[in-house]
Amino acid sequence: MNLIEQFRARIKKIKAFVYLLQLAGWDSNTEAPRKSHRRRGEIISEISKELFFLQTDPEMIKIVNELYGKIDELDDLLQREVKKAKKQLDKIINIPQNEYVEYQRLINDSQIIWEDAKANNDYDSFKENLAKIIEYNKKFALYYDPLANPYDTLLDDYEEGMSMKEYDKFFNALRTDLVPFVKEVLAKDKPSYEKFINDNFDPKKQEEFCNYLVDVFHFDRNAGLMKKSVHPFTWNTSPEDVRFTTKYLENYVFSSIFAAIHELGHALYEQQVSTAYDDTLLNGGTSMGIHESQSRFYENTIGRSKEFWEVHLPKFKELFPEQSKDMTVMDMYRAVNKVEASLIRIEADELTYPLHIMLRYDIEQKLINNEISVDDLPSLWNDTIEEYLGIRPNNNSEGVLQDVHWSGGMIGYFPTYALGTAYSAQIFMAMKKELNVFELVKNNEIEKINLWLKEKLHNYGSSKTPKELLLMITKEEFNPKYYIEYLKEKYTDLYLK
Amino acid sequence: MNLIEQFRARIKKIKAFVYLLQLAGWDSNTEAPRKSHRRRGEIISEISKELFFLQTDPEMIKIVNELYGKIDELDDLLQREVKKAKKQLDKIINIPQNEYVEYQRLINDSQIIWEDAKANNDYDSFKENLAKIIEYNKKFALYYDPLANPYDTLLDDYEEGMSMKEYDKFFNALRTDLVPFVKEVLAKDKPSYEKFINDNFDPKKQEEFCNYLVDVFHFDRNAGLMKKSVHPFTWNTSPEDVRFTTKYLENYVFSSIFAAIHELGHALYEQQVSTAYDDTLLNGGTSMGIHESQSRFYENTIGRSKEFWEVHLPKFKELFPEQSKDMTVMDMYRAVNKVEASLIRIEADELTYPLHIMLRYDIEQKLINNEISVDDLPSLWNDTIEEYLGIRPNNNSEGVLQDVHWSGGMIGYFPTYALGTAYSAQIFMAMKKELNVFELVKNNEIEKINLWLKEKLHNYGSSKTPKELLLMITKEEFNPKYYIEYLKEKYTDLYLK
Numbered sequence: 001m002n003l004i005e006q007f008r009a010r011i012k013k014i015k016a017f018v019y020l021l022q023l024a025g026w027d028s029n030t031e032a033p034r035k036s037h038r039r040r041g042e043i044i045s046e047i048s049k050e051l052f053f054l055q056t057d058p059e060m061i062k063i064v065n066e067l068y069g070k071i072d073e074l075d076d077l078l079q080r081e082v083k084k085a086k087k088q089l090d091k092i093i094n095i096p097q098n099e100y101v102e103y104q105r106l107i108n109d110s111q112i113i114w115e116d117a118k119a120n121n122d123y124d125s126f127k128e129n130l131a132k133i134i135e136y137n138k139k140f141a142l143y144y145d146p147l148a149n150p151y152d153t154l155l156d157d158y159e160e161g162m163s164m165k166e167y168d169k170f171f172n173a174l175r176t177d178l179v180p181f182v183k184e185v186l187a188k189d190k191p192s193y194e195k196f197i198n199d200n201f202d203p204k205k206q207e208e209f210c211n212y213l214v215d216v217f218h219f220d221r222n223a224g225l226m227k228k229s230v231h232p233f234t235w236n237t238s239p240e241d242v243r244f245t246t247k248y249l250e251n252y253v254f255s256s257i258f259a260a261i262h263e264l265g266h267a268l269y270e271q272q273v274s275t276a277y278d279d280t281l282l283n284g285g286t287s288m289g290i291h292e293s294q295s296r297f298y299e300n301t302i303g304r305s306k307e308f309w310e311v312h313l314p315k316f317k318e319l320f321p322e323q324s325k326d327m328t329v330m331d332m333y334r335a336v337n338k339v340e341a342s343l344i345r346i347e348a349d350e351l352t353y354p355l356h357i358m359l360r361y362d363i364e365q366k367l368i369n370n371e372i373s374v375d376d377l378p379s380l381w382n383d384t385i386e387e388y389l390g391i392r393p394n395n396n397s398e399g400v401l402q403d404v405h406w407s408g409g410m411i412g413y414f415p416t417y418a419l420g421t422a423y424s425a426q427i428f429m430a431m432k433k434e435l436n437v438f439e440l441v442k443n444n445e446i447e448k449i450n451l452w453l454k455e456k457l458h459n460y461g462s463s464k465t466p467k468e469l470l471l472m473i474t475k476e477e478f479n480p481k482y483y484i485e486y487l488k489e490k491y492t493d494l495y496l497k
Numbered sequence: 498m499n500l501i502e503q504f505r506a507r508i509k510k511i512k513a514f515v516y517l518l519q520l521a522g523w524d525s526n527t528e529a530p531r532k533s534h535r536r537r538g539e540i541i542s543e544i545s546k547e548l549f550f551l552q553t554d555p556e557m558i559k560i561v562n563e564l565y566g567k568i569d570e571l572d573d574l575l576q577r578e579v580k581k582a583k584k585q586l587d588k589i590i591n592i593p594q595n596e597y598v599e600y601q602r603l604i605n606d607s608q609i610i611w612e613d614a615k616a617n618n619d620y621d622s623f624k625e626n627l628a629k630i631i632e633y634n635k636k637f638a639l640y641y642d643p644l645a646n647p648y649d650t651l652l653d654d655y656e657e658g659m660s661m662k663e664y665d666k667f668f669n670a671l672r673t674d675l676v677p678f679v680k681e682v683l684a685k686d687k688p689s690y691e692k693f694i695n696d697n698f699d700p701k702k703q704e705e706f707c708n709y710l711v712d713v714f715h716f717d718r719n720a721g722l723m724k725k726s727v728h729p730f731t732w733n734t735s736p737e738d739v740r741f742t743t744k745y746l747e748n749y750v751f752s753s754i755f756a757a758i759h760e761l762g763h764a765l766y767e768q769q770v771s772t773a774y775d776d777t778l779l780n781g782g783t784s785m786g787i788h789e790s791q792s793r794f795y796e797n798t799i800g801r802s803k804e805f806w807e808v809h810l811p812k813f814k815e816l817f818p819e820q821s822k823d824m825t826v827m828d829m830y831r832a833v834n835k836v837e838a839s840l841i842r843i844e845a846d847e848l849t850y851p852l853h854i855m856l857r858y859d860i861e862q863k864l865i866n867n868e869i870s871v872d873d874l875p876s877l878w879n880d881t882i883e884e885y886l887g888i889r890p891n892n893n894s895e896g897v898l899q900d901v902h903w904s905g906g907m908i909g910y911f912p913t914y915a916l917g918t919a920y921s922a923q924i925f926m927a928m929k930k931e932l933n934v935f936e937l938v939k940n941n942e943i944e945k946i947n948l949w950l951k952e953k954l955h956n957y958g959s960s961k962t963p964k965e966l967l968l969m970i971t972k973e974e975f976n977p978k979y980y981i982e983y984l985k986e987k988y989t990d991l992y993l994k
Contacts, residue, residue: 016543020517027520035720036738039775046513050547223532241533278536 004078007063010054011085012279017051019237026235028111030227030245041108048104052097055089064089077282080463084281091157094143103136107409114407115230123396127374130406134367134374137411141368151368154412158288159419160465164365167415170422171361173480174354181488182351185339185495193335199323203248203256209319210246210260216312217264217298218447220271231404232259232346234266234295238278242270253320254336255347258299265298266291268450272458286462288413290469292420293427294453300350300421301428302449306333307442337494341389343398350421351491355388357418360403364411422483423470427457429482430474501575503560507551508582509776514548516734523732525608527724527742538605545601549594553586561586574779577960581778588654591640600633604906611904612727620893624871627903631864631871634908638865648865651909655785656916657962661862664912667919668858670977671851678985679848682836682992683887690832696820700745700753706816707743707757713809714761714795715944717768728901729756729843731763731792735775739767750817751833752844755796762795763788765947769955783959785910787966789917790924791950797847797918798925799946803830804939834991838886840895847918848988852885854915857900861908919980920967924954926979927971 001009024044032040054060067074067082074082092100110129117126141150152163207228214226224242236242244263249255269285277283285291302308309316309332316332317324327335339349345356363380366372372380381400386392393399405413431437431452440448456473470478498506521541529537551557565583568576589597607626614623638647649660704725711723721739733739741760746752766782774780782788799805806813806829813829814821824832836846842853860877863869869877878897883889890896902910928934928949937945953970967975 013543013547016540019540020521020544023520023524024517027524031722031724033719033721033738033740035717036734039735039737042776043513043516046510047517050510220532222530224530225528227528237533238536240536241530243530279539 003063003066004074007067007082007085008279010060010063011081011281014051014054015279017047017054021047021051022235022237026243028108029231029233029235030229034112037108037112041105044108045101045105049097049101052092052100056093056097061089061093077280077463081281084462088281091140091144095140099136099139103140103409106132106136107407110407110409111404114401114404118230118397118401121395121397121401123378123401126401126407127377130377131374133406133409134411137409138368149369151365151412154364154368155415156412158410158413159416160287161467162289162415162419167361167419170419170480171358171415173484174358174418177484178354178487181491182339182355185351185491186341188495190339190495191334193331193338196323196327196331197254197335197338198251199253200250201253201320201323203250205319206248206253206256209316210256212315213257213260213264213312216444216446217261217268218450219264219267223271224267226260226263232263233404234263234270236267236270236284238283239271239273239275242267252347253323258303258336259346261303262295262299265295268298268453269294269458272450272454273461274459277461277463282461282463284462286460286464286469287466288416289420289423290457290466292417293423294420294457296417296421297424297428301424301437302441302446304333304336304350305438305441306330307438309333309336310442311444334494337490339491339495341391343385343391343393344402346403351487352389353421354418356385357414359384359388360414361418364414368411422480423466423478425483425486426470426474426476426479428486430456500560500563501571504564504579504582505776507557507560508578508778511548511551512776514544514551518544518548519732519734523740525605526728526730526732527726531609534605534609538602541605542598542602546594546598549589549597553590553594558586558590574777574960578778581959585778588637588641592637596633596636600637600906603629603633604904607904607906608901611898611901615727615894615898618892618894618898620875620898623898623904624874627874628871630903630906631908634906635865646866648862648909651861651865652912653909655907655910656913657784658964659786659912659916664858664916667916667977668855668912670981671855671915674981675851675984678988679836679852682848682988683838685992687836687992688831690828690835693820693824693828694751694832694835695748696750697747698750698817698820700747702816703745703750703753706813707753709812710754710757710761710809713941713943714758714765715947716761716764720768721764723757729760730901731760731767733764733767733781735780736768736770736772739764749844750820755800755833756843758800759792759796762792765795765950766791766955769947769951770958771956774958774960779958779960781959783957783961783966784963785913786917786920787954787963789914790920791917791954793914793918794921794925798921798934799938799943801830801833801847802935802938803827804935806830806833807939808941831991834987836988836992838888840882840888840890841899843900848984849886850918851915853882854911856881856885857911858915861911865908919977920963920975922980922983923967923971923973923976925983927953 021044024040028037028040064082064085068086071079071082106129110126110133113129114126117123137154138150141148141153145153149164155162155164155167210226214221223240224244227243227245228247229245230247232244232246234242234244244260244267246256246260246263266285269291273284285294306329310329313324313327313329313332317327337349339351341352342348345353348356359381362384363372363377367374367377378396378400382392385399405411428437431449435449435452437449440446457469460469464472467477518541521537525534525537561579561582564571564579568579571579603626607623607630610626611623614620634651635647638645638650642650646661652659652661652664707723711718720737721741724740724742725744726742727744729741729743731739731741741757741764743753743757743760763782766788770781782791803826807826810821810824810826810829814824834846836848838849839845842850845853856878859881860869860874864871864874875893875897879889882896902908925934928946932946932949934946937943954966957966961969964974
């Protein structure tokens with residue numbers, strides 16, 4: 001075998017291991033029985049050891065470094081892939097095997113501990129694991145680059161090319177331009193749809209509506225499925241197996257609907273990646289930020305548009321005739337775009353959402369840089385959310401324990417949510433130049449929007465960087481002004497006119 | 498590491514690979530989307546290659562052979578384990594790696610092809626895969642023992658120590674003693690509950706009843722779950738993760754109920770194995786026959802007893818008031834024990850069931866020994882079932898395509914179903930000497946029956962052979978007379994008095 005064939009064979013084997021570990025993750029997060037976690041943890045340790053070896057053994061180091069040494073001779077796709085491989089290798093090469101395995105194990109254990117902690121509002125039972133997770137993340141970041149701020153390294157893990165410097169600039173723009181606007185909208189008297197929104201909606205009927213949405217958005221059911229879980233997420237191993245979850249709350253029907261549409265955005269992206277990348281490092285969405293741009297676009301720009309409810313309110317009324325008998329399209333449009341200070345990020349409205357992210361960005365920075373400890377976290381969380389939104393969590397389950405991310409070792413991930421939402425506004429501007437987007441939504445032709453995104457973005461998988469994609473699609477670099485303009489226009493129209 | 502530690506470490510790693518492959522199997526058989534199978538097949542090939550290497554590389558051969566060489570120095574449990582390891586090794590050591598991998602791939606592909614073939618009543622689309630599966634099984638058996646009849650080797654795979662000679666004896670006893678009795682019962686005028694049995698039962702309510710049964714049988718929900726699938730099955734990776742499926746037919750409520758109880762029998766066995774065997778070759782039920790003795794015991798001896806319906810008919814009536822309004826306990830007892838010539842094995846009654854197995858045993862023997870080809874199969878199947886039961890399938894979906902086993906590479910498995918049922922009658926005789934079984938059933942105290950089985954049988958896992966277990970529990974060797982007596986007594990009482 002020549003060098004490239006060796007590289008291909010090794011990547012293929014690594015991907016097979018990753019595939020099975022991913023499958024275990026899907027199972028753990030959707031249906032695995034509680035007691036299975038003990039042994040599963042042991043299995044995952046064992047396999048992680050093998051995977052670590054495959055990724056870092058002298059043979060692999062030799063292959064990657066030799067290819068990297070003659071990168072200019074490779075074709076574009078292979079160049080991109082070898083660069084990714086080199087970076088991945090450098091990220092773990094200095095991690096001692098036992099630490100890597102212990103960390104995998106810790107992450108596995110922490111899932112169930114977090115679930116229990118959240119269910120029982122018991123932060124103390126989770127905080128030791130959280131402290132360890134933070135410690136490992138910091139340590140691993142410093143192994144990669146001892147001179148960089150470890151949070152910069154982590155940020156780059158989730159969004160290639162991003163650092164605190166750029167995020168600070170972005171969040172400062174939001175703080176300056178958007179926050180006063182949000183306060184203005186919050187202060188305004190607005191119609192309340194509280195009774196409707198918190199009415200009782202049979203979860204079985206909610207599931208029926210979500211199943212209807214799966215088809216409205218032209219999700220390929222032969223290449224995926226929808227299920228339920230505690231925390232909605234999207235999972236994929238290839239464009240031919242993309243799964244997502246939503247959750248059903250009896251007294252908050254929008255939770256299942258918008259979680260489903262949000263995850264459908266992620267899922268459609270993954271289904272439309274070229275299968276040519278399956279056994280390469282170029283498969284799947286290119287970054288968390290670009291991924292989030294897709295989920296937020298489907299959820300907010302489409303799912304919370306007036307046109308969307310013009311066509312889908314009848315189905316909703318068919319399933320929930322009692323609850324929705326007085327609701328007009330305009331009522332529904334306002335109800336799904338209700339703006340209020342709220343505690344739970346994934347249920348926050350489009351306008352206050354970035355404040356939830358700013359909070360997490362601030363906290364992660366401080367945690368990684370030792371400015372605070374896990375003991376300070378609940379009160380800092382509660383104080384900050386009160387400062388931003390004027391409301392305070394009653395308990396840690398609706399505060400610091402609400403998100404799955406940290407228990408899964410994902411630190412540096414949150415900022416991509418706000419960034420992705422901003423990307424989506426910029427991409428939407430480009431899309432509107434070529435498509436009559438809301439007309440398509442109104443005609444129930446979302447497949448044409450999917451197709452545009454497939455051609456411009458989805459099919460590329462990870463073969464382009466986020467920055468390259470944004471430039472290709474929008475002809476300019478990232479600019480938060482589109483996001484701010486989009487929000488101001490929509491919410492002025494809704495509430496300030 | 499000393500030799501034993503090396504052995505332990507290697508077995509642990511092998512089990513980790515097997516675990517993840519099992520998980521992929523569970524997923525494939527319950528929810529994986531159709532298009533996922535292509536790539537999954539590739540992944541499974543890749544991992545199977547690794548597993549094959551772990552099981553057969555020179556290091557493993559050396560460890561096992563060295564331990565086997567000084568087997569008398571080892572403790573009892575380790576002796577048993579090393580003997581199993583040696584046998585497993587000998588079973589695959591002569592299989593060329595590429596054949597092994599191709600076979601795994603074939604099995605993976607065949608699942609979906611069989612599913613489609615069954616759904617579309619299209620045997621031709623499946624028969625080539627079936628022919629290949631048979632060819633591989635024969636070839637692999639001959640690699641192990643070129644002098645033995647390959648079907649003997651396959652039979653031993655599923656039931657340690659069993660061969661055609663012993664099965665012939667067993668089936669001949671049934672043929673001589675039982676078949677005339679079956680014909681007598683079939684010929685007898687019996688009350689028909691057809692309208693009730695084939696009434697319309699909402700699958701959601703059926704699921705509710707099955708969920709009720711899960712608790713009646715004291716299945717540990719924290720260590721497992723129930724789901725649905727095309728063909729009911731039980732799956733486990735350890736006593737702490739045991740899952741089973743059932744299926745819901747709108748016009749045949751007994752299908753879901755008795756499939757659920759049957760699988761609960763398998764599942765309870767697995768949940769009660771000692772966790773001490775988790776990372777050894779002694780985990781899980783000891784053989785297919787002993788496993789089937791448990792599933793059949795719970796399904797037939799308990800689930801089809803009068804006492805069972807005395808306590809659970811009220812719940813059934815609560816869920817299906819309309820359909821069951823005229824049903825007394827005695828009616829229900831007769832309805833669940835209806836005897837008739839029928840086509841589908843898993844829906845056959847307790848009395849005609851062994852005839853379905855005899856058919857498969859005859860056919861497998863002939864297929865493996867080249868007396869027939871896959872082309873002859875549909876007509877041979879139909880002719881034989883007509884000869885035994887006087888009825889003929891209308892299509893191959895209710896004939897040769899009905900069972901999942903062959904598509905999964907399981908040849909030599911079927912006979913264990915009849916054998917296991919016979920074991921169960923013998924074990925039941927022993928149990929009755931110590932427990933007032935039907936009194937416990939009537940008092941809804943099945944947990945006490947579970948406990949007896951745990952102590953006498955389940956907890957041992959595979960640390961004893963089927964023959965050892967049977968001797969320990971019943972104080973005698975396998976004797977089919979208990980099975981024949983049990984059936985004659987029950988069905989004489991029901992229909993010939």
